[in-house]
Amino acid sequence: MIVVPDMTLVTLKKKCKISSFLTLMLVAFHGEVFSSSMAVASQQYYQLSMAFLRYHQLAQSSAWQSLPSYDQFMLYTPQDKNALLNQLLTATGDHKAPSDPLYLAIQRYQRRHQLPASGHINKATYLSLYAGPKEKAQLIARNLKRLERLPDDLGRNYVLVNVPDYSLQYVERGEVKLSMRVIVGKPYRPTPLMVDTIRSIIVNPTWTVPSKIAFKDILPKLKKQPNYLKKNNFSVFQYKDNGVVTVNYDDIDWENINYKKIDRSAFPYQLRQSSGSHNALGRFKFNFPNSQAIYLHDTPQKYLFSRQNRALSSGCVRVEKPRQLAEQLLKSNRHYSRRKIDQILNSGQMTTLSLNVPVPVYITYLTAWVNQDGELRFAKDIYKMDKRRYISMADQ
Structure with a gap:
């Protein structure tokens, strides 16, 4: 999941927009140009820009020239398979050192691409590798454009949902205080992308069915x-x-x-x-009034969070740790202690808790991002948004 340090995202379009591929290349070789003229820009944007350049350069290398198809690859001897995988995974940065076992590099690659981390090369993993750095560079460029569309200032504290990653983070003063899995809308009932503000939490909500x-x-x-x-x-x-x-x-x-x-x-x-453990919204509903009737909420179907594909809802976002999220959002409301929340829960009565300080919520769609450990991650394009016409950085 992405984190934008200091809650600022002054876009390149507004400050010193990268208007050509040449400019981006200059940034790559003179990092101080980017960091000095973009002092308040997103570190995420910077890191993702560097990833774009790395993959663009990889596309020019010979590593991905004339790769065998999966069926051809399966006819290779074990030694030839390992030699090819070592070449590709070293280029992607997943095989860190020659002494590292190859299966660890395969696992690292699989985790970065939301694939089951078996450590073995199956068809899905090979086809992902086969796609090559040119396609990945285009994908990263698309996500850079999405980052530019976020507001300049994300706020001191905020909630960030990344739909294709099925994840949520609560960020406080640039530090991730809480991370969790989420369930999002089905492909034919997608969760809409939006910027809004959480103003209240309903404990023991009823559910009026749309x-x-x-x-x-x-x-x-x-x-x-x-x-x-x-x-x-x-x-x-x-x-x-x-x-x-x-x-x-x-x-x-x-x-x-x-x-x-x-x-x-x-x-x-x-x-x-009616309210209760049976209710489709669970015990907590996080309100940010909008015309599409979208909100975050608890769910009685906790077992669904263990699934890899979690595009299962009718559009709203179900959260894995609703109680913890409520406590984080209510920090500034001193009279809503843990004991008080317990009392409200046990009462079974629907109760609205207004936030003293409303918290921005960003529902985003990033299929490529750099995580807290500086690792480039990819997510499946569950809503086929990346299938639309790619925006080439060289064409801007």
Whole structure:
């Protein structure tokens, strides 16, 4: 996950934008030019720019010339396989020293590319290597452009979500205080990228089901399980001329509803799930009001965080450590101690906790970044955003 030191990201577009590949090359050989004229720029941008140059230079080398296909590679002798892998992994920086076992270099490469770190070369790992540095340089260039679109000042404290990495960080004065896994939207219901501000936390939230989710997800379940609402602690309301009235779900013939006649944008019922461990939002909901009804929240399905592919939600971001995140965000609210939070949780009552100091939240999409250890990482392009036309640094 990326960290932007000092919470500043003055973009090159605003200060001393890299307008040509030649300028970027000059930066590579005269680092002081970049650091002095970009004193308040992002270290992440600098590190990723250096990674771009390294991969661009790698693309000019002979290491990736005439690589065998995977099927051809599998016909190699073990010695020839190891020789080729050693050549490629040394070039990528994953084989640190000749004395290091090759499987450790393979594991390092696999971890950097979100591949199962088996230490063995399978088809997915070989094809990733086969793609070569030219493609990686283009990918890095795309992510540099994404970094430029972030605000100049990220704030003293902030929450940063990287969708394709399925990760969240809470950063306080340039230091990562909390890291966790997240679950994001499915490819056909993607989590929208946004910049917003967390203003409150709801403990023991209820869940009012959005009309589209009710239509697409819950109605099909009701057709198969007419008692689904009762079993999962939902109340049903209906819109009337004089407002919203409660409806007894036993009075509705869910099994025989003509679903084809129901308008997904004007679902006739409002479904609301009560607070509790069964609730789809779990015990914590982190509010940053927006037109797309997107927020961070807890989940009762903790087991899903162990999955490698976590693009599973309907758009909202489910967080692995909601209690810890709430405590970090409430630090400035002294009257919300751990004991007080426990009391609220145990009460079972929905309670809104307003933040004394609202905290910015950035939902980003980075498929290439440099982590805290200075290691270049890549993530799978789960929403196919990298498949769009590449922006060449040389064309700017």
